[in-house]
Amino acid sequence: DTAVSQTPKYLVTQMGNDKSIKCEQNLGHDTMYWYKQDSKKFLKIMFSYNNKELIINETVPNRFSPKSPDKAHLNLHINSLELGDSAVYFCASSQDRVQPQHFGDGTRLSIL
Amino acid sequence: GIQVEQSPPDLILQEGANSTLRCNFSDSVNNLQWFHQNPWGQLINLFYIPSGTKQNGRLSATTVATERYSLLYISSSQTTDSGVYFCAGNTGFQKLVFGTGTRLLVSP
Numbered sequence: 001d002t003a004v005s006q007t008p009k010y011l012v013t014q015m016g017n018d019k020s021i022k023c024e025q026n027l028g029h030d031t032m033y034w035y036k037q038d039s040k041k042f043l044k045i046m047f048s049y050n051n052k053e054l055i056i057n058e059t060v061p062n063r064f065s066p067k068s069p070d071k072a073h074l075n076l077h078i079n080s081l082e083l084g085d086s087a088v089y090f091c092a093s094s095q096d097r098v099q100p101q102h103f104g105d106g107t108r109l110s111i112l
Numbered sequence: 113g114i115q116v117e118q119s120p121p122d123l124i125l126q127e128g129a130n131s132t133l134r135c136n137f138s139d140s141v142n143n144l145q146w147f148h149q150n151p152w153g154q155l156i157n158l159f160y161i162p163s164g165t166k167q168n169g170r171l172s173a174t175t176v177a178t179e180r181y182s183l184l185y186i187s188s189s190q191t192t193d194s195g196v197y198f199c200a201g202n203t204g205f206q207k208l209v210f211g212t213g214t215r216l217l218v219s220p
Contacts, residue, residue: 031206041149041196045207055206088153097206098143100160106153 003027006091006104013081014112020077021107023091031055031096032074034066037088037106046089049074050097078109086111114139114203118211125189125218133184133197133214141201144175145208146184149196158184158197189218 004025013019025032033056034046048056052068063079078085091104115138125131135146146158159166163177170189175182182199196215200208 033207035208041213043198043200043210045209048206050206058207090155092208097204098162098202100143100145100157101208102157103147103155106155108153 002104004091004093004102004104006089006107008107009105010108010110012110012112015081015083017081018077018079019081019109020075021089021091021109022073022075023104024073025091025093025102026072027093027095027102029093029095029102030071031094032068032071033092033094033101034074034076035090035092035103037090039087043090047074047076081109081111083111085109114141114201114209116199116201116209116211118197118199118214120214121212122215123217125216127189127191127218127220129189129218130185130187131189131216133186133199133216135182135184135199135211137180137182137201139203140177140180142204143202143208144182145200146173146182147198147200148193149198149213151195155198186216189216191218191220194218 031050047066049068088106092101094101117136148156159173161175165174172185196213200210
């Protein structure tokens, strides 16, 4: 059973479109995250949710809107996609803020 | 915010060789993790090691929290060890800050 699963694995779309990435964890964790990995492989936090509440918003453009319908899910919706949004997006979860974080396999987003 | 430095940035090894990767933190961390990003892009958890030493097969890690560094040892390297190794730390604000990674290539 996959602990943290993201869909889709690949997303190819055109500039200006709106798209969503879904994330689900079956670990019973309270905290979920979105990270972005750029073309130079640098990984950076975007958002953190704890029990469906937004804890961290790391100066991400408001075209990015996370939504947590319950503590097992954290989806990422992106409006008006731009070329610079091309990256790999990772979802992660942890029991609390100091416990280890477990990552999904990533979603590779390519903007044409 | 916290800065995480990893060295070396790149490493090429012959199969069977040993290596040590280093991670320095600019501030104390209360969660330290090592990851391996394989050629398919997956981030594999290697160690959760805020302090002390842990071993898992050919890999081991040591964190000296008081001196703000961690080491990852790879012994008898195999071609499947190739990829990028990241360390990441958390100062208690629920976000992991990642280093820039060590890119490892193990040749047969």
